[in-house]
Amino acid sequence: xxxxxxxxxxxxVLVAVLLAQVLGLATQVHxxxxxxxxxxxxxILLRYWASAAVSPFERALMYMGHGIRNGWGGYLDLRHLxxxxxxxxxxxxxxxxxxxxxxxxxxxxxxxxxxxxxxxKYVYKTVAAQVIGxxxxxxxxxxxxxxGSADGVQAxxxxxxPDGIVGKVREAFPHTSLVLxxxxxxxxxxxxxxxTRIRGVLRGVASSQLPLIYVLxxxxxxxxxxxLTSGGDQVFPPxxxxxxxxxxRPDPDHDPYVDVVxxxxxxxxxxxxxxxxxxxxSQPPPxxxxxxxGSEALAADQIANQQKAASVVAERLPGLKDPNAAAPADxxxxxxxxxxxxxxxxxxxxxxxxxxxxxxxxxxxxxxxGAASHAGTGAGxxxxxxxxxxxxxxxxxxxxxxxxx
Amino acid sequence: xxxxxxxSRRQLExxxxxxxxxxxxxxxxxxxxxxxxxxxxxxxxxxxxLIVVIFFGVARRSxxxxxxxxxxxxxxxxxxxxxAIGVNxxxxxVVGYAAxxxxxxxxxxxxxxxxxLAFGFTMVQGFLYFLIVRHLLGMDARWLWGYQLxxxxxxxxxxxxxxxxxxxxxxxxx
Numbered sequence: 001x002x003x004x005x006x007x008x009x010x011x012x013v014l015v016a017v018l019l020a021q022v023l024g025l026a027t028q029v030h031x032x033x034x035x036x037x038x039x040x041x042x043x044i045l046l047r048y049w050a051s052a053a054v055s056p057f058e059r060a061l062m063y064m065g066h067g068i069r070n071g072w073g074g075y076l077d078l079r080h081l082x083x084x085x086x087x088x089x090x091x092x093x094x095x096x097x098x099x100x101x102x103x104x105x106x107x108x109x110x111x112x113x114x115x116x117x118x119x120x121k122y123v124y125k126t127v128a129a130q131v132i133g134x135x136x137x138x139x140x141x142x143x144x145x146x147x148g149s150a151d152g153v154q155a156x157x158x159x160x161x162p163d164g165i166v167g168k169v170r171e172a173f174p175h176t177s178l179v180l181x182x183x184x185x186x187x188x189x190x191x192x193x194x195x196t197r198i199r200g201v202l203r204g205v206a207s208s209q210l211p212l213i214y215v216l217x218x219x220x221x222x223x224x225x226x227x228l229t230s231g232g233d234q235v236f237p238p239x240x241x242x243x244x245x246x247x248x249r250p251d252p253d254h255d256p257y258v259d260v261v262x263x264x265x266x267x268x269x270x271x272x273x274x275x276x277x278x279x280x281x282s283q284p285p286p287x288x289x290x291x292x293x294g295s296e297a298l299a300a301d302q303i304a305n306q307q308k309a310a311s312v313v314a315e316r317l318p319g320l321k322d323p324n325a326a327a328p329a330d331x332x333x334x335x336x337x338x339x340x341x342x343x344x345x346x347x348x349x350x351x352x353x354x355x356x357x358x359x360x361x362x363x364x365x366x367x368x369x370g371a372a373s374h375a376g377t378g379a380g381x382x383x384x385x386x387x388x389x390x391x392x393x394x395x396x397x398x399x400x401x402x403x404x405x
Numbered sequence: 406x407x408x409x410x411x412x413s414r415r416q417l418e419x420x421x422x423x424x425x426x427x428x429x430x431x432x433x434x435x436x437x438x439x440x441x442x443x444x445x446x447x448x449x450x451x452x453x454x455l456i457v458v459i460f461f462g463v464a465r466r467s468x469x470x471x472x473x474x475x476x477x478x479x480x481x482x483x484x485x486x487x488x489a490i491g492v493n494x495x496x497x498x499v500v501g502y503a504a505x506x507x508x509x510x511x512x513x514x515x516x517x518x519x520x521x522l523a524f525g526f527t528m529v530q531g532f533l534y535f536l537i538v539r540h541l542l543g544m545d546a547r548w549l550w551g552y553q554l555x556x557x558x559x560x561x562x563x564x565x566x567x568x569x570x571x572x573x574x575x576x577x578x579x
Contacts, residue, residue, distance in 0.1 A: 009469065010468035010469055010472075010502070010506075011468075013468070013469045013472055013473070014468070014472045014498065014499070014502045017472050017473065017476045017498050018495055018498060018499070021476065021480075021491040021494045021495045021498070022491070022495065022541070024490060024491045025489050025490075025491040025492070025495075025537075025541060025542065028489045028490065028491070029489065029542060029543075043490050046480070046484045046490060047484045047485075047490075049484070050435075050481055050484035050485055051484075051485070053432070054435065054436050054439060054440075054485070057436055057440075058436075058439070058440055058443075061440065131443060132443070133439040133440055133443055133485075134439050134440075134442040134443050134446075134449065135439065135485050135486040135487060136435075136438035136439040136442060136449060136482065136485050136486070137449060137482075137485075137486050137488075138449045138450060138552075138556075139486075139488070139534070139538070139546075140486035140487045140488045141487075142485075142486060142487035143443070144439070170487050178487060180487050184487060185544060185545060185546075186487065186488075186544075269446040270446070
């Protein structure tokens with residue numbers, strides 16, 4: 001017996017090591033199949049140890065790299081800072097005005113959503129994090145960030161960039177987190193096409209083009225259409241950009257369905273900074289609400305300035321002033337009454353009235369056939385601008401009231 | 406030159422390493438494996454921990470040592486990824502065992518032999534990885550010849566340089 005073990009000790013050690021690992025794998029797979037959303041404590045501990053051993057060096061290298069890049073970048077930026085600042089200020093003003101217009105659309109949308117009892121979720125609070133390392137494998141698309149549970153990060157929190165979604169937090173360690181990218185083969189997200197509102201499931205594959213599966217063929221789906229999160233996965237808030245439709249191809253495994261190939265909006269291969277969404281609520285965050293209010297105030301100021309300029313011009317050019325215009329109080333009353341009919345057009349009085357002047361013609365009932373002066377003048381003639389001219393009504397009897405030209 | 410027998414080669418050329426080397430080299434390989442793809446994602450095609458497993462296996466020429474080295478490095482490599490722990494552990498343990506077994510039989514000091522070993526073991530590890538993921542875990546995985554060949558060639562090129570550098574850390578026992 002002793003000779004057997006000593007003779008085959010190499011193979012026995014190999015078999016023992018392999019068996020132990022196969023059992024470990026089986027335990028993990030069994031746990032996943034039972035629907036466990038998190039890994040067992042031992043696996044998490046091993047991942048934590050590995051991360052804790054490496055992340056200090058990754059952080060140090062990252063900060064060194066950033067320091068060098070920031071120093072050089074700062075020098076280059078300073079050279080064009082003034083012009084860039086002016087450009088950005090004008091851009092901000094333009095965007096704020098644009099936002100004011102969009103805010104009213106958004107309010108209307110919210111009213112409609114309220115009618116449909118649809119709860120919009122806003123990205124309320126985020127934590128900015130630096131990417132410090134990867135999983136180091138082509139088969140597993142994960143990366144590490146420098147924020148963890150001490151910063152409020154928890155498992156299953158969505159990770160985004162301004163361009164689009166990136167993935168979700170797989171494990172949150174005290175000072176680092178493991179993020180599973182949307183193109184990992186174990187990843188998935190609920191998605192909806194922006195214009196056609198067709199829903200599907202975005203499936204992770206090891207390529208830069210992700211298939212949106214379980215989509216029925218539809219001629220309206222065109223390349224270039226934006227794909228958004230649907231919120232159905234209970235991870236990503238609805239409305240976040242995922243990417244754009246690149247092509248549509250038949251799904252060989254599920255016959256009636258097609259695969260809508262999506263190109264992710266976020267550059268998953270070159271991530272530097274990401275945002276971890278730590279809180280979503282039904283109200284917009286204070287900063288957003290304040291920004292919208294600010295843009296609305298800016299728009300109101302601009303409109304007031306335009307009106308003021310118009311009134312100054314009107315004062316200096318009396319010919320443009322409408323003396324028959326309704327008083328502001330009347331206008332307000334009309335607006336409050338909600339009347340949909342516009343007020344009739346009033347014709348400005350002539351400086352030197354003559355027989356063709358509208359309003360200078362007596363009523364038809366007062367006119368005498370054959371009378372010399374003013375009889376029947378102005379039927380449809382004069383200075384009116386077409387509609388609603390008050391002069392010359394009902395005087396078109398044959399041989400009567402004919403204007404004397 | 407006298408022809409070396411199985412036992413004499415093993416007795417004469419079983420190399421040892423300073424404990425610091427045994428700890429720091431795998432650690433450095435793991436660190437670079439997770440850090441370099443952040444700078445250039447294409448570098449994820451490299452498998453530096455596997456190169457270290459092959460090197461320690463052929464240098465020590467002890468199958469038990471090769472198996473344990475492969476398993477430990479593979480498990481740590483798995484800990485960085487998002488997948489189940491053990492996928493790389495199993496495949497690297499087999500490669501470590503095989504590398505040590507081959508190291509006993511052939512002259513691993515020859516650069517050509519090293520090149521062939523690195524290429525072959527990278528392909529073997531890729532195939533084992535595919536088998537484990539596809540048939541043991543039941544995940545959707547495909548064997549891509551083009552990718553595996555590129556991976557093997559890239560690893561071989563790095564391995565030849567890395568082996569030359571790591572040779573300086575060897576403490577030869579005679």
